Amino acid sequence: MIRMGMSITHLGTGSRGNATLLSSGSSHILVDQGFSGVQLEKRLKMLDVSPNDLEAIVITHHHGDHGGGALIAQKRWGVPVFANHRTTAELGLLPELTQQFEALDVLQFNQGISLLPVPVPHSGADNVAFVASHGGERSAIITDLGSWTDELVHHVRGCQHIAVEANYDRKRLMAGPYPSTLKDRITGRGGHLSNVQTGEFLSQVCTDATRSITLTHLSEMNNAPHLAESTVLFEIEEVFEGDINISMQDGPQFSHFIGRRDGDGFATNAIQRIQRKLP
Ligand SMILES: [Zn+2]
Numbered sequence: 677m678i679r680m681g682m683s684i685t686h687l688g689t690g691s692r693g694n695a696t697l698l699s700s701g702s703s704h705i706l707v708d709q710g711f712s713g714v715q716l717e718k719r720l721k722m723l724d725v726s727p728n729d730l731e732a733i734v735i736t737h738h739h740g741d742h743g744g745g746a747l748i749a750q751k752r753w754g755v756p757v758f759a760n761h762r763t764t765a766e767l768g769l770l771p772e773l774t775q776q777f778e779a780l781d782v783l784q785f786n787q788g789i790s791l792l793p794v795p796v797p798h799s800g801a802d803n804v805a806f807v808a809s810h811g812g813e814r815s816a817i818i819t820d821l822g823s824w825t826d827e828l829v830h831h832v833r834g835c836q837h838i839a840v841e842a843n844y845d846r847k848r849l850m851a852g853p854y855p856s857t858l859k860d861r862i863t864g865r866g867g868h869l870s871n872v873q874t875g876e877f878l879s880q881v882c883t884d885a886t887r888s889i890t891l892t893h894l895s896e897m898n899n900a901p902h903l904a905e906s907t908v909l910f911e912i913e914e915v916f917e918g919d920i921n922i923s924m925q926d927g928p929q930f931s932h933f934i935g936r937r938d939g940d941g942f943a944t945n946a947i948q949r950i951q952r953k954l955p
């Protein structure tokens with residue numbers, strides 16, 4: 677049986693905006709909306725999706741690069757937004773178009789897509805990671821965390837696809853121009869993950885079932901794709917044999933799939949590059 681599965685496509689990740697599209701057939705769910713309305717529309721169009729097609733937007737936390745465009749999407753296109761209590765309040769979301777969730781409440785959407793919000797430590801915010809399930813497989817989307825919990829490891833371990841931030845290279849951050857208070861905040865328990873930390877986390881959650889990894893939210897000042905990739909690969913070489921890709925700020929670049937079966941019933945997770953039309 678051929679089953680189409682669910683695609684995971686980052687429209688862009690980084691401190692200037694984050695949004696990730698989950699699609700299965702006619703169902704489209706956006707995880708985070710940190711872009712302007714114009715940018716969201718433009719990036720979705722490259723995937724032949726309109727903001728009007730969005731079934732829901734789920735928000736990880738209220739920081740502008742993740743939730744800053746949620747209210748615009750409610751006002752302009754009437755898209756329902758799912759967020760926890762703190763995030764809803766901080767973003768001033770419209771009550772009639774907002775559904776609040778608690779940590780570990782499973783959110784069910786059309787075409788058999790479900791999302792599990794798992795709390796992660798991030799200063800000054802009530803942040804969650806999402807574990808998306810479809811067709812008996814799982815994909816985790818984890819960003820903006822300075823450390824991780826046993827609970828997060830429990831829910832992410834063995835996911836078929838894992839998207840996780842690799843925010844900074846420690847040497848670059850320390851040698852860079854940021855004031856020391858900001859450096860302390862980034863490296864703190866509620867800050868962001870360094871490349872080494874991301875590798876350590878992945879070494880705890882990757883299993884034989886894990887086919888692909890996407891590194892996201894790289895700092896443009898304090899990181900570089902080759903540093904993130906080589907550092908993480910060094911940490912996980914004994915537990916991971918799949919493919920690893922890097923999501924940049926200016927997406928979408930590629931899609932991954934979970935829950936997809938080819939004609940012989942085998943799971944397929946081939947990466948699909950997005951054809952970018954020239955402006
Ligand atoms: Zn962020």
Ligand SMILES: [Zn+2]
Pocket residue numbers: 737739798801820
């Ligand atoms: Zn944040």
